[in-house]
Amino acid sequence: MFYDADIDIFFTDFARAATFKHGAEEKEIKVVFNIEYQIGVDVNTFAGIETYRLMAEAKTADVLDAVHGDTLTIEGKTYYIHEVQRTDIGTTRLILSEVE
Amino acid sequence: MSKRQQIVDYLSTELKKILKTNGYNTDAGKNVFEWRDTPLQKTELPGIVFRDNLVNKTAGTIGMFRWLMRLEIAIFGKSASEIRSVIEDVIRVIGNCSETRFGGVAADVEIPEGEIVIERHDIVEGAAVLNFDVIYDAAKWSI
Numbered sequence: 001m002f003y004d005a006d007i008d009i010f011f012t013d014f015a016r017a018a019t020f021k022h023g024a025e026e027k028e029i030k031v032v033f034n035i036e037y038q039i040g041v042d043v044n045t046f047a048g049i050e051t052y053r054l055m056a057e058a059k060t061a062d063v064l065d066a067v068h069g070d071t072l073t074i075e076g077k078t079y080y081i082h083e084v085q086r087t088d089i090g091t092t093r094l095i096l097s098e099v100e
Numbered sequence: 101m102s103k104r105q106q107i108v109d110y111l112s113t114e115l116k117k118i119l120k121t122n123g124y125n126t127d128a129g130k131n132v133f134e135w136r137d138t139p140l141q142k143t144e145l146p147g148i149v150f151r152d153n154l155v156n157k158t159a160g161t162i163g164m165f166r167w168l169m170r171l172e173i174a175i176f177g178k179s180a181s182e183i184r185s186v187i188e189d190v191i192r193v194i195g196n197c198s199e200t201r202f203g204g205v206a207a208d209v210e211i212p213e214g215e216i217v218i219e220r221h222d223i224v225e226g227a228a229v230l231n232f233d234v235i236y237d238a239a240k241w242s243i
Contacts, residue, residue: 048227
């Protein structure tokens, strides 16, 4: 079972700094940045394209107002938030894309 | 060699001619694959994967088998506009195949349907599938 203290350790030891932008509002938060392999556009049982999706996990409290189209800048690179997945352990997984 | 094999070989050869140097919109002809069952890599975009998927015997000339072969052509690219450009190239190829009747092997060509899908991941990716039917006559009990 996760406790808030566990989450804090998680974001202290493994996270990196990111700038979360929601509308005109910007704030510095910590996220765990990750990449997941996946196959894109597997239409009509054709094998599709090798690709990956980018995700950043943040404390839900830091990204409560996140919506599609908001941005996350990590080490100077800006990513667009395409999905907002709330977990029941106090974190939110943001699915990112390099393209809007 | 069966007529079916001749038609597939003809299509493969024509698709590989999709090069800008041949007056086409794209260089998709550099990445043409028959029945590929592994995902394309980004360096292989735009790319084309095709397969002969469905064959039906239809009413035809007495003493011959008239076949209707469904060819599926999947087009993969990095943007909707790129995919549309390849679609135009592929349609042109199919037109050429239709005019020559696949080198005199086929009786007719029809384009029944198609679809396009776009997704966004680390890059924009998309695919379109064009289906068309090739009708041809083969000797009895052959393809």
